Each structure stands twice: as structure tokens, then as C-alpha cells.
Amino acid sequence: DAGVTQSPTHLIKTRGQHVTLRCSPISGHKSVSWYQQVLGQGPQFIFQYYEKEERGRGNFPDRFSARQFPNYSSELNVNALLLGDSALYLCASSLDVAALKGNEQFFGPGTRLTVL
Amino acid sequence: DAKTTQPPSMDCAEGRAANLPCNHSTISGNEYVYWYRQIHSQGPQYIIHGLKNNETNEMASLIITEDRKSSTLILPHATLRDTAVYYCIVDNNAGNMLTFGGGTRLMVKP
Numbered sequence: 001d002a003g004v005t006q007s008p009t010h011l012i013k014t015r016g017q018h019v020t021l022r023c024s025p026i027s028g029h030k031s032v033s034w035y036q037q038v039l040g041q042g043p044q045f046i047f048q049y050y051e052k053e054e055r056g057r058g059n060f061p062d063r064f065s066a067r068q069f070p071n072y073s074s075e076l077n078v079n080a081l082l083l084g085d086s087a088l089y090l091c092a093s094s095l096d097v098a099a100l101k102g103n104e105q106f107f108g109p110g111t112r113l114t115v116l
Numbered sequence: 117d118a119k120t121t122q123p124p125s126m127d128c129a130e131g132r133a134a135n136l137p138c139n140h141s142t143i144s145g146n147e148y149v150y151w152y153r154q155i156h157s158q159g160p161q162y163i164i165h166g167l168k169n170n171e172t173n174e175m176a177s178l179i180i181t182e183d184r185k186s187s188t189l190i191l192p193h194a195t196l197r198d199t200a201v202y203y204c205i206v207d208n209n210a211g212n213m214l215t216f217g218g219g220t221r222l223m224v225k226p
Contacts, residue, residue, distance in 0.1 A: 004159075033212050042203060042216030043160065056213040090159050094212055103211050104150075107159030 002026070004093050004108035012114045013081050021076045021111045025093030031055075032074040033105065034066055035090040043090055049074055050096075078113075086115045119143070120204045125221040128198075134191040136220050138204030141185045147208045149180060151189045153200040154219070160203065163189065165211065194224045 005024045013019050025032050031050045035043035048056040049068035068074045072093075078085055089112075092105040121139040128134040140149065150165040164171055164178045166187075171178045177190040191198055203219040 031212055033214075035214075035216075042201075042219055043214070045213045045215060048209075048212045050212075056209060058213070092159075094210075096210070104162040104165065105160075105211055105214070106162065109159050 004091055004106050006089075006091050006108040006111050008111060009109070010112045010114075012116060014116050015081055015083060017081050018077065018079045019081060019113060021078075021089050021091075021113070023074045023076070023091030023093075023108060025072050025074070025091075026106055029093035029095055029106070030072055031094045031096060032068055032072065033092045033094075034074070034076045035092065035107075036060070037088040037090060037110070038084075039087070046076070081115045083115050086113060088112050119206045119215065120217050122202075122204050122217065122220045124218060125223070127223050127225055128191075128194045130196060130224055130226050131193055134189075134194040134198065134222060134224070136189040136191075136202050136204075136222065137186065138188070139186045140204070140206045143184050143206050144208065147206045148211065149178065149184075149187050150205040150207060150211055150214065151176070151178065152203045152205065152214075152216075153198075154203070155197075155200045160216075163202075194222075196224050196226065198222065199224045 033048040034046040037043040045058040047066045052068045063079045088110040090110045092107045151163040152160040154160045180187045201219040
């Protein structure tokens, strides 16, 4: 069974550029979440999507946006890149978003973004 | 705001039980306790979660105190491959919008 896949694995951009990161969830999973992990810190929640709708947003500027497609894959877009956007970007998928019901997330290997 | 407090690092001898503590004194009634780990250069890996009762799976056991203000993750027979950063997280959003803190860096030594 394929796990969560992300592309590209590594990316180098310069300040001011924009970037699109892609994620394919595990087959059957309808929820996708995005996280940013700066070196030496724990992952920070950016977005959660379920059935193509944004269900949650973390404390990130409007330069960050995302969307989910009918096949449940997702894209994370970052505009006007800053040096501080350099990080590992992680995508996670889960079965559902059932309120008050715990469920596990499966994380992909991440995309390493370097902004020069 | 960190909802959990964990020791920054711990050592454990290979083959022994690793007991990782976590304080979550402000946990609310509908928040679950989740444990994830992250091995170097990989994405986090789910270990276990619970609400009130103790839980066990093939990877670990989760012991939650009766007042739910703290919990302990137990790896019964630690191996070198268990060396990782372990994150304790409390969440009431079905586990989809996790707030990771600093975690505990567990070093399993031969």
C-alpha cells in the first residue's frame, strides 16, 4: 500500500518567488493537513482540508494558501517567499474529521524547501 | 501556547522499558492525548492515542492518570530503532490540527 506521497522532495527558491508543493493522501483518506517544520522545532499546523473545504487554519500569513482536489490530493502554495519560509513541509492524511473522535494521521516524508 | 510539557531528553538502555512522561494539566474533557514520534529526516509517525482509559497496541502502551493531567508512554522493550523525538499532543479536533511542542529526544543506547 502506498503511503502519503509528496513532491518534490527538495526544492530551492529565491526570495520573492512562489512555490507549489503537492501531496497525495493514502487511498480512501479524505482529510489532508499541512505542517511546517523549521529545523530544530516541532511541526506547526498550517491548514486542514476535508472534502475540498478548508476546515482549519493555523497562524500563518495570507501568503500561504492551499486547496484540495476532487481526488483528495492537495497543493500548498506559498507566495513572495521569505528566507524564514525555509523548512520541511509535511503533509498528513487521515480518514475523516469526525468531531470528538480521535483518529490518527499518516505523514508523508515532506518537501525540503530552501529559500536563498 | 504549549498545552503539554515534556522533558527535553531521555536515555534508555536497549531492551529495557522506556517510560516517557507528559504533563497536560490544562487538558479539557473532550481532548485526546496523542503520541507521535519522529525519526531523523522522516515525517512523524503515529504511535497511540487515548481519552480516559489506558491503551495498548503493538508499538506501545499509554497510561493516563485518573485526573487526566498527565500521561506516560511506555515502550516495553526499547531497541536502537526507537531512538527518535517523541511528541505528546492534546487535541480536540479529531487529531487533524495537531500542535506539536518540543518533544522528548529519546536516545536508546546499547
